[in-house]
Amino acid sequence: MAGRTKNNDAKPAATPAPEATEAAAALSQPLFPVVVAGASAGGLEAFNELLHGLGDKPGMALIVIQHQEPKRTSALTQILSRSTSMPVRQVEGGEPLAVDCVFVAPSDAQVIVSRGTLQLEPGGTTASMPIDRLFRSLAEDQGGRAIGVILSGSASDGSLGLTAIKAEGGITFAQDETAKFGSMPQSAVAAGAVDFILPPAEIAQELIRIARHSFMTGQMEGGSRLPDREMARIFATLRKARGTDFTHYKPTTVERRIRRRMALSKVDDAQQYADLVRDNSAELDLLYRDLLIQVTSFFRDPDVFEAVARDVLPAILRDRDHEHPVRIWVPGCATGEEVYSLAIAALEVVAATGSRCSIQIFGTDISEKAIEFARAGAYPQDVVAEMPDERLRRFFTKSDEWYRVNRAVRDCCIFARQDVTKDPPFSKLDLISCRNVMIYLGAVLQRRVISVFHYALNPGGYLLLGSSETIGSFADLFSPFDRKHRIYRKREAVLPFPAGIEHSPHEISERPPMNEAVTSAGNLFREADRVLLARYAPVGVIVNENLDVLQFRGRTSSFLEPAPGTASFNLLKMAREGLLGELRDAIQAARKTDAPVKRESIRIRNNGGSILANLEVIPFASPAKEKLLIILFEQRPPEKKKPALQRGTKRAEPEDEKKATRLRRELDATREYLQSIIEEQEAMNEELRSANEEIQSSNEELQSTNEELETAKEELQSSNEELLTLNEELENRNQELAVVNNDLVNILTAVDIPIVMLDQGLRVRRFNPGAQRVLNIGPSDIGRSVTEIRTPLLLDNLGELASGVIETLETREVDVNDRTGRAFSLRVRPYRTMDNKIDGAVLVLVELR
Helix, strand or coil: CCCCCCCCCCCCCCCCCHHHHHHHHHHCCCCCCEEEEEECCCHHHHHHHHHHHHCCCCCCEEEEEECCCCCCCCCHHHHHHCCCCCCEEECCCCCECCCCEEEECCCCEEEEEECCEEEEEECCCCCCCHHHHHHHHHHHHHHHHEEEEECCCCCCCCHHHHHHHHHCCCEEEEECCCCCCCHHHHHHHHCCCCCEEECHHHHHHHHHHHHCCHHHHCCCCCCCCCCHHHHHHHHHHHHHHHCCCCCCECHHHHHHHHHHHHHHCCCCCHHHHHHHHHHCHHHHHHHHHHHCCCCCCCCCCHHHHHHHHHHHHHHHHCCCCCCCCEEEEEECCCCCHHHHHHHHHHHHHHHHHCCCCCEEEEEEECCHHHHHHHHHCEEECCCCCCCCHHHHHHHEEEECCEEEECHHHHCCEEEEECCCCCCCCCCCEEEEEECCCHHHECHHHHHHHHHHHHHHEEEEEEEEECCCCCCCCCCCCEEEEECCCCEEEECCCCCCCCCCCCCCHHHHHCCCCCCHHHHCHHHHHHHHHHHHHCCCCCEEEEECCCCEEEEEECCCCCCECCCCCCCCCEHHHHECCCCHHHHHHHHHHHHHHCCCEEEEEEEEEECCEEEEEEEEEEEEECCCCCEEEEEEEEECCCCCCCCCCCCCCCCCCHHHHHHHHHHHHHHHHHHHHHHHHHHHHHHHHHHHHHHHHHHHHHHHHHHHHHHHHHHHHHHHHHHHHHHHHHHHHHHHHHHHHHHHHHHHHHHHHHCCCCEEEECCCCEEEEECHHHHHHHCCCHHHCCCEHHHCCCCECCCCHHHHHHHHHHHCCCEEEEEEECCCCEEEEEEEEEECCCCCEEEEEEEEEECC
């Protein structure tokens, strides 16, 4: 899900919030599962077995669809009605779904499910993937209550539809080897979209069980939601085993996936399933894959790609030279279709504008399996079925039933595994396409990801979101560019409030987050509150490891003030005169001992006067294990003036006064010396900061080099694949040659007539056993000229005869005797190759009776 878990939770409605979308969709969902069973050749027998197994009241609606000739009247309704006592009727359009009822798709129209009703669309059923179309509409309309079944049939209709059902949290079936025609179910299984592979009778039993499971009925023990304790246990197991934390993902989506796995595992109790996930690695792997299920397609939402190609890409390419490539990032790219779609669109725009600028597109996903598939760039025929023929010819190469993306497109794309919620992002980007990923993230992760995108984009860069996603409360980071297609443009970041202005904790908590540390302010500040309340909440600040102020607690103006120059929230730059030395020393001591450190009686100059204050530094760790500090200030009451000396009281000795004066001077000198050291250290910090910027620049160059190496690796992989293909072709050719050679040897052996084959130099190339017996030719004679071989034939001009045939291309025949007196007819024919070239002669000796 952090990767492109584009499982169509985003409905095509205009409602921006996914929760509202789900609520609207729930209104159209019946309180029973809806099953669509699709088949083609051999499906009639499978339908009858399925209906026999379902019985009279299975607790579901069943839609039956089969490939049929549009012009032929179908008798499928009458045939199926004999196999069940449930009412069986053909879909006419507009009827609502009904429990314990069988609906049969007509032969001359396509059926879809919309708002809990069955609708008809014009078009034949054999040429337009009608099962896929019905499955997809069912998934969009019914979500988790959708069930897809693929039975016997040829071709691959239904594979993509089952993937869509599984992505929405539905359940999928395919017929096993009992299918008369296994192409359709096998294609669905190969696509990884099938939960159960069973014969029709057992599919019926599983359907009845699932229809009564709490996943379909919504009746969970202890309430309609899974207990938080068990959800936390499952999250902890996933985090430990896979390194992915789903705690802050969208709860409804994650819970739907978990409840789906509970139904498939035949478990009703959440605690029992949490134990199963902990103890069963296979179930853990299946749950993890369900949470990361990928559904995408080429040029999904074509109008969005048209808007990008028309408005965004030309603006990026404008005034861009060839030394600065266009950089695009697609987080959550799934199996790569969107990455290649953007690459194709960008190459088309580059060609149309005549630009020489190169294209770099980074596709990332949390699923290593999806990345490997995307990197290969090979897709089944049904995946690219809706793409225009012109694009197919230009950007794809067909091989059997697969289409492979051309090298020119693959060279633009780099794929890598990445979790966008925690891994470092790419930088200096012109466009980020993150569609239908944010809807799965909770508010905390959404804030984190949006801030990452803002950092990664160039000034004025573009952000593309899904149809049900918006930037929400981050209007200070992005401005709308195309509201209809959810395209936004980067704004320069604005500080949440001006440096140095006092704010109460309540005011600060209502403002947008200042940085990554503040984005997790909920848990962080609660922990800080706990520590401060134990000490009666004195005035203070919370700072991070860089000593940047994350939050002000109370009025701190007596101790901190804004430093002149560029606005900064660095604590040391805001410290008032007299506080800096003690503050720095206390912070270093607290860090070293990891314990509270206190300094007392610090004189701080304040508005022309001075105050005495106590300082305490308390280290603590945030929920994200970040080391933070709480700096507490406590102003001491002013010292009371000593009463005047009474008469007769002895005055201080002059020597004592001189000593006190000298000590004060030494103290002032020490303070000045310390101040100079502090200034030198600040200058050194500036130099280190400059060096750090240079290192960051070098890191960018190294990253660019790494990307080039990745590209070279892609090219090597592509070349290796081509060499493997060539090797396979050569192996096939060798096998064919071996078969032909065997045939030739067997033919020559079976023919009793002596046959000798000569090359153009009249050297013996091949002969059969008959020639060896009659002409006394042995294996040692291969490669010798026929004129050098002494044969029993009484013929002196054999070489001239063979040469004449090669030159004139005419067959010659002469009668000849051997030394024993037997008579033969010698026929000399030209040796012709497959491309009709003369490459020697063939001698055939026929004995005359």
